[in-house]
Amino acid sequence: MSQAIEARGLVKRYGPVTAVDHVDLTVRTGDVYGYLGPNGAGKTTSLRMLLGLIRPDEGTAKLFGRDPLVEGARALDGVAGFVEAPRFYPYLSGRRNLELVAALDGGDAPERIDDALHTVDLAKRSHDKVKGYSHGMKQRLGIAGALLRDPRLLLLDEPTTGLDPAGMRDMRVLVHRLAEDGLTVLLSSHLMDEVEDLCDRVAIVTRGQVVYEGALDELIASTAGRYDLRTTDDEAAAAIAHRWFGITNVATTTRGIEFAGDERAVAALTLELAQKGIGLLALVPRTATLEELFFRMTEGTPEPALEAA
Numbered sequence: 001m002s003q004a005i006e007a008r009g010l011v012k013r014y015g016p017v018t019a020v021d022h023v024d025l026t027v028r029t030g031d032v033y034g035y036l037g038p039n040g041a042g043k044t045t046s047l048r049m050l051l052g053l054i055r056p057d058e059g060t061a062k063l064f065g066r067d068p069l070v071e072g073a074r075a076l077d078g079v080a081g082f083v084e085a086p087r088f089y090p091y092l093s094g095r096r097n098l099e100l101v102a103a104l105d106g107g108d109a110p111e112r113i114d115d116a117l118h119t120v121d122l123a124k125r126s127h128d129k130v131k132g133y134s135h136g137m138k139q140r141l142g143i144a145g146a147l148l149r150d151p152r153l154l155l156l157d158e159p160t161t162g163l164d165p166a167g168m169r170d171m172r173v174l175v176h177r178l179a180e181d182g183l184t185v186l187l188s189s190h191l192m193d194e195v196e197d198l199c200d201r202v203a204i205v206t207r208g209q210v211v212y213e214g215a216l217d218e219l220i221a222s223t224a225g226r227y228d229l230r231t232t233d234d235e236a237a238a239a240i241a242h243r244w245f246g247i248t249n250v251a252t253t254t255r256g257i258e259f260a261g262d263e264r265a266v267a268a269l270t271l272e273l274a275q276k277g278i279g280l281l282a283l284v285p286r287t288a289t290l291e292e293l294f295f296r297m298t299e300g301t302p303e304p305a306l307e308a309a
Ligand SMILES: Nc1ncnc2c1ncn2[C@@H]1O[C@H](COP(=O)(O)OP(=O)(O)OP(=O)(O)O)[C@@H](O)[C@H]1O
Pocket: 014, 017, 018, 019, 037, 038, 039, 040, 041, 042, 043, 044, 045, 046, 190
């Protein structure tokens, strides 16, 4: 069966800037897929190419096996989404705006308006003018507009950027709900915690290139094997750990010591510590957060701009 999205070797250049540099992406049906990268990494440009809004300089993108550049609008059957912010007529109500979108989409889109408003939790405010909506409500109305197409695949470009914490929470709840309803979702984000919360698979992009693509839990599990240890005598414990077979990267921290090792080596080390009269206060396996992994893969050190919400 075709993948929901299959992009191969996508390249987009703007003068001297290579915004997207040989990007391969595979989004499987049912994935909630995070396209994660800092500002300027090429996320919006990639989504534009996937939606057939701009032409790649190289490479191909297929949605459910169909290339929008070859097959035109037909390739976008079952696909919806928006890049950057959705646009609406501010002096019309949310419902009236959706009616206009539905008229453009044709088919039975008008019949889906009530359901879409309900799904995005705007049914009660649907007769209010959009100019009175909060940013979060406008974003949710954008998703309602996308849902009128009865999509199987939804592409969302930084859907929570600029939202306040409550707006972010509502949007995340909505994405969870859509995923539970069986929609395949690709969302771009520069927020690690968001991707960790919502997505099961991820592509990490930096400077137009994918530096990791795969399952999020596998990525996080790949960092397993590190431990924090606190004992009744950390100095002596560190000295033993340093020369213990199978234990590596021993470092002293403010909380005690940390090291890497497989489970057998760690078990043997704890027995040795006990024999030497050193008591264990805590032995905690550490997994890296996505944020730590992201910086390790891209820069090595955190960039303040990336940490801002
Ligand atoms: N139409 C354009 N003309 C010239 N340069 C562009 C154009 N669109 C994007 N770029 C450049 O391409 C690079 C990638 O931009 P893009 O908007 O795709 O990144 P992004 O990951 O979506 O970032 P952001 O989170 O800031 O939206 C940037 O250096 C940007 O300045």
